[in-house]
Amino acid sequence: MLNKHTQGFHPQTWSQAIAQLETQSVPYVLVTILGTAGSTPREQGTKMVVTAEDIFDTVGGGHLEFRIVEQARAQLIEGQSAQDLQHFPLGASLGQCCGGSVSVLFECFVPERLPVDVYGAGHVGQALISLLAGLPVRVRWIDARAELFPPTLPANVQTIVEPQPEDAVADAQPGTATVVLTHNHQLDFAIVEKALRQGASAFLGVIGSDTKAKRFRMRLAHKGFTDEQIANLTCPIGLSEVPGKRPMEVAISIAGQLIQQYQNELPNAQREGLQWRELRGVLQADEPTLVEVNHD
Known part of the structure; x- marks a missing residue:
């Protein structure tokens, strides 16, 4: 039929x-x-x-x-x-x-839509989603707090209310860009650890400072991750050329990094x-x- x-x-x-x-x-x-x-x-x-x-x-x-x-x-x-x-x-x-x-x-x-998993529905997450709405990406927006999600969403965004957000890593598509923006450092680390073990992320970025990045890398090494695996972690997330600490400024910096990610995967245009x-x-x-x- x-x-x-x-x-x-x-x-x-x-x-x-x-x-x-x-x-x-x-x-x-x-x-x-x-x-x-x-x-x-x-x-x-x-x-x-x-x-x-x-x-x-x-x-x-x-x-x-x-x-x-x-x-x-x-x-x-x-x-x-x-x-x-x-x-x-x-x-x-x-x-x-x-x-x-x-x-x-x-x-x-x-x-040609890059799968993006955004963990965290706080201020930066809210600002980032508004930008991703106009990009060729498919977004899973994950948080334990259902009340933080807006009543209306862009067509390319799916919300997931997960009491243990790190559990959503198991359902990530191969080649996913994983963006970690939660309110809790321990939760951030749990997501990073699971994402690195699963190996599905084409990009893994975490919001934070250089000090947080150093601590995360030390903890990952103590847990037996190789230098090659740890090198897949981008922290702080975002383009260094785009400064600013306001939620929208940070979101623009992250969105720029995601644009680089999918643009790098496009084939060179020939005849x-x-x-x-x-x-x-x-x-x-x-x-x-x-x-x-x-x-x-």
């Missing part, structure tokens, strides 16, 4: 689906019929959205749509944002009697995607052949 979660097709249009999927950071493929020739199920410009488990809208049904969904899901398995342009003759090979052909653009969108010659070649396959007729 093309839709695994529901019977039949979803009621959302392709544009409504994209809005929902972007909010949820779900990878998807936007399918667009770029060109048609002869008799085809749908006209040029028709769109549909395909995820690993669902489809939204339709480009005409039948075996053509089955092949398109199959191709879109193959792109999703690649796990990278990309574009692909393919030509489908609607003949015996697709089991459709239309007799025309379509050129289809597949645009795969894989959200990528469909080039004009390739694009023109596929589109020309849909152009009708012009035949001169002699009226004499």
Whole structure:
């Protein structure tokens, strides 16, 4: 079944689906019929959205749509944002009697959102969350004090009320940026210790002073952590080039460090995607052949 979660097709249009999927950071493929020739199920410009488990809208049904969904899901398995342009003759090979052909653009969108775990809902945590709302990150905001969380949250933020916040480390995604901003030094250390043992953090930063950082590193060494593991700890957290002790100043410094983190992971932009010659070649396959007729 093309839709695994529901019977039949979803009621959302392709544009409504994209809005929902972007909010949820779900990878998807936007399918667009770029060109048609002869008799085809749908006209040029028709769109549909395909995820690993669902489809939204339709480009005409039948075996053509089955092949398109199959191709879109193959792109999703690649796990990278990309574009692909393919030509489908609607003949015996697709089991459709239309007799025309379509050129289809597949645009795969894989959200590149850094997972960020923020421990602590105090003044700096509140200020930091307001900044992270506008960045390509997915945030788990963790604290034992439910009353500190605001009633409304950015779409990319999930709150977790955990009596023992350090226990949330077990559910951290690989490659997480762990930001420790709690009100308690012992709790900070417990989170750091668990995060280093689990090894899921691509970045581990703790708010504090140089003195706190020295004490933490000594305690970690006494607990048997290697120099290489201890070197993964960033304390004090934040960019040294951004001074200031106000909550928003500290939050801006931390946000800048997180921006550096995900920017460093982006590939260097080279010549990528469909080039004009390739694009023109596929589109020309849909152009009708012009035949001169002699009226004499």
